[in-house]
Amino acid sequence: MMTVQTEKQRVKRTRARTCRVRTGCLTCKIRHLKCDESKPECKRCIKDQRKCDGYSKHVPIRSNHNRPWSVTVLPHKPEPSSPCFGDMMLVDRTDNALHHHARVYAAHDLISFDTGRGFWQQLAFPLSHIVKPVRHAIIALGGAHRCFWASNPAEGALVHADVKNEAIQKYNEAIQCIQLVMTGGFEESTQTTLTCCVIFICIENLLGRFSHAVCHLHAAIRLLNCHRQKLQHPPSSKIPDIYGLKRGHSTYDDDMHDIISEMIYWLSQNVALYTGDLYVPELDWHPCIPSILGDETLPFSSLQEARESLSYLDFVYEANFNSDTTSADIQRQRSCPLPLKALSHHYTNAANLTQAAYNVWSSRLDLFKRSMSGVQLGPHEQQSLAWCELQQALWRAFLNCSDGGYTKENSCHILERVEDILQIESAQTRPVFKFDGDLLSSVGFVCTACRDGDVRNLAISLLRSIRRREGVFDSQEMAGLFSRMASVLDGKVATWEALPWGATRLSLELSRLSDTS
Structure with missing residues (x-):
């Protein structure tokens, strides 16, 4: 039955005319x-x-009710030549919130000691306010980081499809803008594209799409090398002549490109450890190497000096290891549990030369720790010292490695140092994401390089106990992979010598063994 409405009943109900909070x-x-x-x-x-x-934080708006009327003539500002460049404001509430999350929370995870600070604080975040593709990429990063936080089973209710969809939408918009920038031939295009490449890699790692991250990495390396050749920058003269060996290190005069190159370099090292490759696409950039390690009878002046001096050890080892390595050697190392097992003659020569440098570095670090005894260190200094001690343990195990792999003592020492760092970070209750990091790869080395089953099980238990992702390494995925490896070894399906190193190759080999058994 139809109901006849009165005029009063048909009045449209509206909200009160007040400002929305x-x-x-x-x-x-x-x-x-x-x-x-x-x-x-x-x-x-x-x-x-x-x-x-x-x-x-909101800036209070002054009332204009009592001010006299006035007319302000604004100077003419020409339109930017590209729709992807120019001043812009974040007016969407969701975009603003995700941008804030990226700057405050994601940045905290992405900046580790000296790595990343220049890229995020001097380049990426400032550009996100004036360059549209970078803005979209940063918003997508904030959304991806929130989704990663929500991956913790204890916080499963935090998973929001709208946040993930927003992140993917902004990600796609950033890619579309990048295509416009690259076809436009603007001077800013290379810097913008490379900046977005680094952000895209972080987004893919947060979403767990590691193969996509590697594709972005290879594209960034090609673009960096192409740009350097175009500019024809001369090799850097900052690299010392060590043991008569000279290596072509190059850097860009442009500080911004140098900052991006550093990020790409460390990402490539992270991927190489994950895939089991000693060699990654050649990048014409390497960290600045200190000319000397100093007097072994004197302590380091600071933890920063100790961290920076570690690059000297990397350089000495790599320069000597790579000096006479052939393509046949490269193929052989891919099928072994440790790269040094296939190239023992290269390893022996490089390790002997690196041992002397390590002794100096280790002695100076020990002297620094003694000089700081009784001094209360802040959380950042504690973490920095624990990281240096982890590197000390890793180098000791590596340089003293035999055909039997890492010793039980050295392997346990590595795990103890990892636990020290995790204890310092114990206040962090959510999943942790790091741009590159060393903890997970260190535990992975123990799993693959130590033959002792009890130590291997301790390492796997440590991986299971944390929710952590460092670059392409994920703690839970690594725990599952090494558990499968332990089952294969315990069941004598394969020998330790027959298993390859690197997560990707090891996973393929374990799958093959599972299919044939």
């Missing part, structure tokens, strides 16, 4: 929910057991 917490903004604005954490986030990301 836009001061809610960033988490509620992303979720498009009303926020009670309690501080320091809103009650809705506490009730839903979510992380409250806090509140944006």
